[in-house]
Amino acid sequence: MAARVLGALFYYAPDSTEAAPLVSALKTDGWQAQWPLSPEVLAPIAAVFQADIEEPLPQAWQRLFVGPWALPSPPWGSVWLDRESVLFGESTLALRQWMRDNGIQFEIQQNEPEDHFGSLLLLAAWLAENGRHSECEQLLAWHLLPWSARFLAVFIEGANHPFYQAAGELAQQTLAQWQSQLLIPVAVKPLFR
Secondary structure (H helix, E strand, C coil): CHHHHHHHHHHCCCCCCCCHHHHHHHCCCCHHHHCCCCHHHHHHHHHHHCCCCCCCHHHHHHHHHHCCCCCCCCCEHHHHHCCCCCCCCHHHHHHHHHHHHCCCCCCCCCCCCCCEHHHHHHHHHHHHHCCCHHHHHHHHHHHHHHHHHHHHHHHHHHHCCHHHHHHHHHHHHHHHHHHHHCCCCCCCCCCCC
16 A cells, blocks of 8 residues: 555646645655554654645656756666766666566556666556566566666755655655565665766
8 A cells, every 4th residue: 555655746737636645644744654664754754744835746746756956866776876967877778677477567657767666666566466466576676776766866956846845754664664674685786876
């Protein structure tokens, strides 16, 4: 459930049919009881989700994930993992090969690389929901966790919107807990951004 919620928040516009109910739920109390983190960790994050700001949420999403200007923290793994910081780089090709090797066909609704932070979380949710726990751990350890901590740190710092700062912090805390529970080591890869 956590992977699906976080994936939707980072992948879909906040006013989309996929994300709007989640945005609404996170701006109210009560969701914390269902989130797999301690109340002490969740309380300050929940307060930030409820903060008001002048910039509309769809405008902040456009600024953070679409552009037209440079994104403060690009959500694609290849931007962080490839020496040239390009989309569709070697890390994206490695992810595609891993998906082929494991018989995973994951359709992306938007025309972009498969290594988008949100789409990788949605894929992790799908793998977990379909009992493919070994592949889910491999996806996390080899293709998401090696770069996601840096991405989230830069994202939180540059978000300039309380809702997305809280989403980044929630993702950061949740992924840290998942990493502590993995049975396989997280790949150590150089980051170029």
